[in-house]
Amino acid sequence: MLGENKRKYIELCDNEESIPLFSKYWWLDAVCGENNWDVILSEKGDTIIGSLPYYKKKVKKKFNILTLPHQTQTLGPWIRNSKDASKKSSKISNEIKVMEDLIQKLPQFDYFIQHFHYSITNWLPFYWAGFQCTTKYTYVIPDISDSDKVLASFSYDKRKSIKDAKGKISVKLDEDYKEFYQFHKKCLKQLGQEISYSEELFYSIYKASKERNMGCIMSAYDEEGNKHTSLFLIWDRNSAYHLISAINPEFRQSNSFSCLVFESIKFLGDKTKSYDFEGSMIKNVESAFRLYGTEQKAYFEVSKTNSSLLKLFLFLSGRNV
Numbered sequence: 519m520l521g522e523n524k525r526k527y528i529e530l531c532d533n534e535e536s537i538p539l540f541s542k543y544w545w546l547d548a549v550c551g552e553n554n555w556d557v558i559l560s561e562k563g564d565t566i567i568g569s570l571p572y573y574k575k576k577v578k579k580k581f582n583i584l585t586l587p588h589q590t591q592t593l594g595p596w597i598r599n600s601k602d603a604s605k606k607s608s609k610i611s612n613e614i615k616v617m618e619d620l621i622q623k624l625p626q627f628d629y630f631i632q633h634f635h636y637s638i639t640n641w642l643p644f645y646w647a648g649f650q651c652t653t654k655y656t657y658v659i660p661d662i663s664d665s666d667k668v669l670a671s672f673s674y675d676k677r678k679s680i681k682d683a684k685g686k687i688s689v690k691l692d693e694d695y696k697e698f699y700q701f702h703k704k705c706l707k708q709l710g711q712e713i714s715y716s717e718e719l720f721y722s723i724y725k726a727s728k729e730r731n732m733g734c735i736m737s738a739y740d741e742e743g744n745k746h747t748s749l750f751l752i753w754d755r756n757s758a759y760h761l762i763s764a765i766n767p768e769f770r771q772s773n774s775f776s777c778l779v780f781e782s783i784k785f786l787g788d789k790t791k792s793y794d795f796e797g798s799m800i801k802n803v804e805s806a807f808r809l810y811g812t813e814q815k816a817y818f819e820v821s822k823t824n825s826s827l828l829k830l831f832l833f834l835s836g837r838n839v
Contacts, residue, residue: 527557530566534598538635539732539754540590541571548726549573549587549719560619567598568616570624572632581628581828588715589723589761591656591796592817594634595620610640617643628825636815649822655804656797657812662758663791665784671811672780679773680780687746687774689781692735695724698748702764709767720750720762727752736782738774746774749782753790758782760795779810 520528528543539545546555550573560568573587586593600612621643624630633654634641641651662668669677692698699720703713727733737748746769750762760782765775783793795807797815808814823829 521556523557523559526559526566527569527571530569534596535755536599537569537596538592538637539752539757539759540592541569541594541596541635542754543571544726544730545590545723546571546573546587548722549590555587556625558620558623560616560623565598567612568620569596570594570620572624572630574625577629577828581825582626584624584627584630584632586632588719591633591759591794592635593632594638594818594820596635597638613640614643618647621647627822628828629821629823631819631821634818634820636817638818641818641820644820644822647822649820651821652819653816654797654819656815656817657795657804657807657810658757658815659783659793659810659812661791662783662787662793665780665787668783668811669780673809673811676776676809679776683773683777687738687740687772687777689736689738689778692737692748695721695735698735698737698750698764701745701748701766702762705764705766723752724750734785736778736785738778738781740769740772740774744769746772747778749778751782751786753786755790757792757794758786758790760793 524543531537531542531544554575555571555573557569557571559566571593572584573590573593575583575585577583595617597613597616600608617640630649636656636658641649645651659668659671669680672680696717699713699717706713724733724735732754733750733752735748735750738746740746745766747763747765749760749764752759752761760779763775786793795810795812797804797807797817
């Protein structure tokens with residue numbers, strides 16, 4: 519049965535465009551399952567002024583974990599702009615009050631970890647409540663409305679790669695989610711790696727985003743029909759997300775990936791405002807994203823471990839939750 523908070527939150531998500539895609543109820547239904555996530559609300563009268571959705575799971579049938587589901591870049595608090603948001607002191611004061619209310623309403627947990635959206639620049643109330651924070655980075659093209667300007671912001675090498683691929687590489691929309699999944703699995707296997715998500719999960723995400731016209735698969739092919747690379751993209755009115763990319767190692771030097779990225783930006787130019795590469799703390803990946811004329815955006819990984827037994831287990835096993 520749908521709880522009162524979730525009922526209110528679904529209505530909020532349908533009417534509030536500023537809530538990030540990864541915090542929308544339909545996304546959480548797709549990646550968590552309808553019964554495996556919940557949400558905390560901060561309310562002022564009849565108005566929701568803040569929210570904090572979370573994914574809940576058990577570890578070792580004992581520990582209560584509030585964490586990020588698979589393929590989900592961010593969760594964390596959403597805060598409605600106050601009427602005095604133009605005044606920095608009022609904005610910060612409002613953030614603190616709402617966050618403190620949300621933290622107070624968190625359910626009992628042994629471990630908590632979330633990545634806050636980069637629009638959240640204040641985590642002080644979580645610090646005061648004993649949480650820890652690590653700064654991470656994503657890379658964003660803030661305005662993709664003019665593809666010529668976007669291309670001009672790319673590095674010389676990226677522009678040359680796209681020019682060299684012209685006439686040799688064609689990009690088209692693909693509809694077969696199973697083919698995408700198997701292609702990604704095959705590409706990783708050639709590198710000695712295993713795929714980190716299930717076909718069932720990918721279908722759930724693909725179906726939910728396609729039903730809302732907020733997701734697609736794009737692939738790059740050569741003149742012989744060989745698939746070089748594929749992208750799964752999702753978007754809302756504020757941002758597109760470069761969610762999953764698969765590159766055939768045999769064609770890594772074909773310039774197809776740069777071409778596919780640029781064509782995806784052109785495709786999304788009238789559908790959303792910005793393009794988020796989803797970032798990476800891996801040095802080689804970070805440098806590659808930077809060459810697309812991106813802006814570096816810092817976001818917070820906020821965590822807390824309440825269980826001494828879990829702390830000991832994680833320390834001895836050398837594992838993350």
